[in-house]
Amino acid sequence: MLQTSRLAADEAGLSEAAAILRRGGLVAFPTETVYGLGADATNAEAVAGIYAAKERPSFNPLISHLASLAAAQEQGVFDATARQLAEAFWPGPLTLVVPVAPSCTISDLARAGLDSVGLRVPAHSLAHSLLERTGRPVAAPSANRSGRVSPTTADHVLGDLDGRIDAVLDGGASEVGVESTIVACLGGAPRLLRPGGVPREAIEALIGQKLETGSEGGASPLAPGMLASHYAPRAQVRLNATRIQSGEAALLFGATPPSGTQSADATLNLSENGDFKEAAAHLFSYLRQLDASGASTIAVAPIPEAGLGEAINDRLRRAAAER
Ligand code: TXA
């Protein structure tokens, strides 16, 4: 149980909030849409903390918040349409999903292993000051527990997350009250992934074309080849492996490796200490590394279904099922 502090909307509160984010803590902060639960997007363990605090049973890609378009362009590749939308609607309640830039520092856990990234420059002045002081992209889903409504005041946030996060920056009530509109610009026609604070009509009027409609990233994942499809390994994935066969790649968890581990083609341990946050932080990059080893099967040791283990197992079950 953490002591959650309520920070005032002043110089001292802002510096404290930025300091907490920079050292890997969790700070809820106001945006013009809803309060976000922020973590340093470049720090995968901090991002894992978001999922733990929200008790979210699956990993979906998170929106990373930035202070300016220039900062966003270090993280993602903006085509002409994305640039036009950013220039018209940022700062504001619009999120753009764009391909990751080579200079992207956002962790793969925040991107749920995807090669694209969700970026937003919020209009709220406190959010803006916090992002400037933090100097890093800040991943932030709505600051509520999974399955509850999105919070528009610091009291709502505390009602759900008191004792589970480091602090809430209290900036009064959010104005818009619904989440940002999400538009994907991934080559081809721009696609509306989620309706929100910027009306579809305003976007279509600006770009002079209709937005395609597609399903939201986290909501209905996994028709293969779909835009929002999560990273799927090329190798087969075998779960709850209590014995590793020779030629398999092994993804381990905890101190006791399954029998046969010494004959594995490649071995990585998500967390030798059995720490779920550490395991979540490693999950996507280890899957990719083991996939790259060339083994035809990745055998995954049993991982307990507790805390973040649920989200980790959910992700692994999808990896085992996706073909
Ligand atoms: O108003 C908002 O957008 C609030 C405030 C706090 O800024 N934030 C918010 O964040 O709603 P979040 O992380 O809950 O939004 C996640 C959604 C995912 O479900 C997915 O639809 C989309 O953002 N998303 C993010 N990155 C994506 C990606 N690379 N590909 C597809 N969808 C993505």
Ligand code: MG
């Ligand atoms: Mg939400």
